[in-house]
Amino acid sequence: MLGSKAFEPNRDIDSPNRNIAPITSEINDSEKLLVGGCQLSELAKKYGTPLYVFDELSLRTACKTYISSLKKHYPGDYLPLYASKANSSLAICAIIASEGFGLDAVSEGELLTALKGGVKGENIVFHGNNKSRDELFFAYQNNVTIVLDNNHDIELLKNIASEGKPAKLMLRFTPGIECHTHEYIRTGHLDSKFGFDPDQVESVLQELKMYKWANLTGLHAHIGSQIFEVQPHVDLAGVMADTLKLARKIGHPIADLNLGGGLGIKYVQEDNPPSIDKWVEVISKAVVIACSERNLDLPRLMCEPGRSLVANSCLTIYKIGAKKIVPGIRTYLSVDGGMSDNPRPITYQSLYSSCLVDKPLDSNCEKVTIAGKHCESGDILLKDFSLPSCESGDFLAVFGTGAYNYSMSSNYNRIPRPATVIVGDGCVDLIQRRELPEDLLQLDVLPDRFITNN
Numbered sequence: 152m153l154g155s156k157a158f159e160p161n162r163d164i165d166s167p168n169r170n171i172a173p174i175t176s177e178i179n180d181s182e183k184l185l186v187g188g189c190q191l192s193e194l195a196k197k198y199g200t201p202l203y204v205f206d207e208l209s210l211r212t213a214c215k216t217y218i219s220s221l222k223k224h225y226p227g228d229y230l231p232l233y234a235s236k237a238n239s240s241l242a243i244c245a246i247i248a249s250e251g252f253g254l255d256a257v258s259e260g261e262l263l264t265a266l267k268g269g270v271k272g273e274n275i276v277f278h279g280n281n282k283s284r285d286e287l288f289f290a291y292q293n294n295v296t297i298v299l300d301n302n303h304d305i306e307l308l309k310n311i312a313s314e315g316k317p318a319k320l321m322l323r324f325t326p327g328i329e330c331h332t333h334e335y336i337r338t339g340h341l342d343s344k345f346g347f348d349p350d351q352v353e354s355v356l357q358e359l360k361m362y363k364w365a366n367l368t369g370l371h372a373h374i375g376s377q378i379f380e381v382q383p384h385v386d387l388a389g390v391m392a393d394t395l396k397l398a399r400k401i402g403h404p405i406a407d408l409n410l411g412g413g414l415g416i417k418y419v420q421e422d423n424p425p426s427i428d429k430w431v432e433v434i435s436k437a438v439v440i441a442c443s444e445r446n447l448d449l450p451r452l453m454c455e456p457g458r459s460l461v462a463n464s465c466l467t468i469y470k471i472g473a474k475k476i477v478p479g480i481r482t483y484l485s486v487d488g489g490m491s492d493n494p495r496p497i498t499y500q501s502l503y504s505s506c507l508v509d510k511p512l513d514s515n516c517e518k519v520t521i522a523g524k525h526c527e528s529g530d531i532l533l534k535d536f537s538l539p540s541c542e543s544g545d546f547l548a549v550f551g552t553g554a555y556n557y558s559m560s561s562n563y564n565r566i567p568r569p570a571t572v573i574v575g576d577g578c579v580d581l582i583q584r585r586e587l588p589e590d591l592l593q594l595d596v597l598p599d600r601f602i603t604n605n
């Protein structure tokens with residue numbers, strides 16, 4: 152864990168997913184932690200805490216590595232898509248679009264953010280196991296590729312798409328591949344709510360052939376998230392190539408093969424995910440081999456990384472407040488955020504690394520448990536963690552919080568969401584302002600009859 156010896160220099164700067172801290176992290180002469188050339192304690196004082204801090208270079212490096220690796224390892228056409236469920240904001244969408252990425256969205260909110268952030272509709276795919284008619288209509292109007300997840304999607308689209316402007320479609324199916332990750336983020340096994348069952352695929356392909364409004368151009372499968380093994384993706388390529396062969400035989404002009412996301416990242420020292428380059432090499436070779444064995448022209452290769460692009464590009468700064476010592480058992484340090492800005496520990500028992508931003512190298516450590524401020528005993532961010540002695544008012548950085556933190560955040564206990572800043576070359580920009588308690592009241596309606604005069 153990152154604690155005292157904690158702050159170790161990053162090792163694999165081309166693959167931010169293999170470094171706990173953002174790749175620009177450094178310690179200055181006064182032994183304070185900087186990211187993107189900005190001193191974290193100064194950011195905390197200026198913008199308040201909790202504060203999400205994004206490192207622009209880490210994010211751009213991860214994007215560039217995906218693209219250069221696809222270019223190096225895949226002889227056909229390719230389009231990587233950012234799984235925006237990991238973290239959706241205008242600025243992040245603008246950055247990934249500028250790096251040549253398309254995007255995967257799962258709601259009208261994510262679609263709107265991507266489009267306003269500058270991602271073109273034709274580079275967006277729209278997922279979801281229960282899309283509404285309005286969402287489908289919005290996607291169709293904006294030339295977004297719609298991922299058919301089930302028959303409900305087909306029934307709704309029949310009344311939306313016209314022969315004049317067919318809907319561009321991708322078919323998602325469950326490939327029946329198991330992988331070792333938390334059961335809530337495993338999606339490729341047969342008992343999953345996502346995608347058509349493999350037994351249904353042939354009849355759905357036949358059915359779609361009858362509809363002039365349906366332009367099926369792609370196949371999709373996603374096996375899960377935070378995966379360290381590469382073999383499941385090799386197996387996936389084979390399963391998808393079989394389906395590609397079938398779909399083309401039935402007469403669908405399938406150009407795109409989308410193998411989903413899932414590459415894991417390093418949250419704690421024990422984590423050893425493959426590099427982005429290795430992952431891309433494995434999936435590229437697997438698709439090339441699977442297609443050549445089946446005599447298939449190479450499809451355009453798509454993948455949908457989320458976590459491995461954004462997680463390690465970001466950290467969260469908290470301010471330490473109350474300290475409670477339970478003699479002989481545990482020392483609790485409470486911070487000014489918790490499960491509302493990072494629900495992963497309470498949801499998936501996820502582990503994180505952390506250090507004091509102004510004492511990153513102090514080796515005089517004690518074991519502490521970092522508690523959030525919400526009214527849940529389970530609101531614990533880090534358990535039995537080694538940290539230098541600290542006082543109320545010290546700032547703590549929790550690393551790897553760029554994915555599934557802000558996007559899964561809530562207002563539990565009516566706690567406003569933190570602000571997000573992006574740093575680079577010593578400059579800082581606000582990309583999401585802090586919510587205020589008054590913002591939370593904006594959506595409330597108080598009927599007149601409930602207003603009392605006293």
Ligand SMILES: Cc1ncc(COP(=O)(O)O)c(C=O)c1O
Pocket residue numbers: 234237255278336338373375376377411412413414455456457458459
């Ligand atoms: C369909 C789909 N694509 C891509 C992703 C992104 O996965 P990850 O963030 O692990 O790369 C997910 C997340 O679970 C997903 O459900």
